[in-house]
Amino acid sequence: MTLKCVQSRRSWTQTTENSCLRPIDRNGKLLCPVPDSYTLKEAELKMGSSLGLCPGKAPTSSQLFLFFTVGSDVQPGTEMEIIVEETMSVRDCLQLMLGKSGLPGDRWHLRKMDWCYEAGEPLCEEDATLRELMICSGDTLLLIEGKLPPPGFLKVPLWWYQPGGSPGHWKNHQDQRNGAPSPGGVWRAAATQGAPGDLHGEVSLRYLGDLEISEEATVAELKSQAMTLFSSSGFVIPSPAFLRAWTVERKRLGRLLRINRQQLRDYKLGRKTEICLEPLQEEENLGPQDVVLRTRMRLPGERAYAPCVDLVWDTARGWTAGSLRQRVAHFCSLPVEKIEIAKYFPEKFEWLPISSWNQQFTKRKKKKKQDNLQGAPYYLKDGDTIGIKNVLLEDDGDFSTDADDLGRGTPRRPSSQDALRERSRDLGCGATTPGRPRAPEASLSIHVRSFR
Template sequence: MEKSCLRPVDRHGKLLCPVPDTYTLKEAELKLGSSLGLCLGKAPTPSQLFLFFALGSDVQPGTEMEIVVEETVSVSDCLKLMLDKAGLSGETWHLRRMDWCYEAGEPLCEEGATLKELMVSSGDTLLVMEGKLPPLGFLKVPVWWYQAQEPSRHWKSHQDPTSCALSPAGDWGAACMQGAPGDLPAEASLLYLGDIEISEDATLADLKCQAMTLPPLSERAVPSPAFLRAWTVEGRRPGRLLRSNRQQLRDCKLGRRAGVCLEPLPAEEHLGPQDVLLRTRLRIPGVRAYAPAEDLVWDAARGWTASSLRQKVASFYSLPVEKIEIAKYFPEKFEWLPISSWNQQVTKRKKKKKQDSLQGAPYYLKDGDIVGVKNLLADADADFSTAMDDIGKENQKQLALGKKKSREALRVQSSEASSAPMPSPPRGPEAGLSIHVRSFR
């Protein structure tokens, strides 16, 4: 018993962190019906940490290794212990935390800091990653290539907006397949180019120049950094637009895990601080689909109002402002939210019209958002959705239904376990009993 410990078992059958011998059941968060495993090895002392670790970022649940270390051990010493246990050696390794979606998170940059100082706790999972961390004051930035969809050569979005006609060589089907929002996952457009190590004091233009020296990008013949648009990479898709080439990377707040994706441009681009970059898509009447996306730069210096945006979109497509409808697309929900010019706000005294900022609820408009445009001269249908949206919503519905059934099955199992009769304690051997009754006559 001295060399064994109790370890809780989760609903997937994975052994969790051992329970210290001094813990009460309440402190160990054990409830009626909890599963425990009796395992070899002593439980960690109050000054020790039980950690999971794995090699690389492609980790499958249940394949992690385990180690017990003192909470006062440094990051570099902890890394050496993990490398020894994994049978590896060398100096080109570093540690990262694992985030909630089982991917590589923030690196442990302060190699001399203790695990306790960095608030590493028992049960945490650390990833042993290949590659030396850059020195203080430098960033190691993964660079990606973002190729937005090319406009169809058969699509004439500006020449005949009232009829939305295609040239004789084209057809609606080709335009629909190339331009339908959500037809391909966003991460499919990102191509990894390589990592660059650069000072935090360098500018965004310096980062673009250094990225242009990477072998995959040097073959693409980009004329200058001004022909590249830079985005942060968030969730494997373009996130925040980095607009000023003169801005220092320190002020861009990239962090130590953010990548940058570069998008090629047909001409130089110099966006102002109030310019908003939107991807507009003109709806094709009668087929529930959209033409390929086109970049629209909207100057929001006079305010993020719906009427200002409608004026810009109408001018962009050479349409009367009263003959268009616009809507923002939410790809994660497969939904379109119409953008109206006015919002009725009712007060106790009187009704008044208030123009709300599109930066706030419910639109949260930002750089890179998709805005659908409907030409009312050719399409009077109030619906903005596409056939791809129907498929996406149905898939989400089936996924939610599957999760609900799993939760119900677990709830039934837990209920059956809690309602099962508790086994009675074993009875001792029976013994004879003699009773002596005195006479009180």
């Protein structure tokens, strides 16, 4: 039985000819209309499903029912609806949506909302049909202001990296251009793994503008063209070698564009990539095997760290823990056997110690396995924070801080150093510590059988 058969009374005939059935989700939102020819099984309707009888005809087999909205900030219930032919081009669909939303001008483009409910890649092929781009009924398209760059060019939003900052929140560049900025034009972003400054502090980013650049341009050319935006922002940079370029992924510092002579095309940035520029105190020319790490020296006797210092690690000899320990020890001017290092995971507020080798147990024997810090469980990459502990001054295995305990919601465990300090404090005050009562001694007999 098709869905249209649920209406059987003659008095409903005129109503059903200009109406359609639309499923209702748990939040009360009307979903895509069900075609009249669908069966209950094809419509994926189950026992207890809610349906709404709505005005308007359902799309045919050659049509698409689409939601669309203006901007990337999608509020539930504010989407507009439209039915178009699946053979319609992206350009014609854009003009149809602009007319329905009452937006003037031609400086707009379409983006498909991804599974994270964020603006995905733009629909750059304006002559392609919706079917060729695999647009389906029920998809949400976003009307984003700004004309797309010509083929072979990228329109890259640029951010200026400012260490430190006060707590705040992230806004994307569209919100910043359309909304009211904070004093000085500074916007705050969530804490990132590659953030210098306070371990749990906020990263402050300032939006500089959009840069239209060819995909064949190099990273050095990207930095040079970005410097033209600095004159109006009050930043003074001697040369592009004093800049470090990062991608911005999910509101965090992502990949490091380390090789200045490499083309942007080789990095496969995509049309929604944003770039963050970090100022440096001295020139930097990284090689393909160099990895930038943020090192933090543990303050002895305190659950805190000194300000971070960047460490460039040459991984030509391999991503091994032993190689990293050698580099860190040389960097700190300490013997390699007198340091302990750990990687910090800010999302979990946890430190994972990095040992020189790990053990792999098999059924026959136990053997050493050559470690690779790029894989599990470390997943080491550019911008990661490495904690360093001098075991000559502090020999316990605790790398955490009070802020880590607070973030995990776990009480602090007293360390051996704390116990020694507490005992010395008691002895200095003349306090006597009662000895621990000993249990009564008992005899122990061991019987060993003979297997001869």
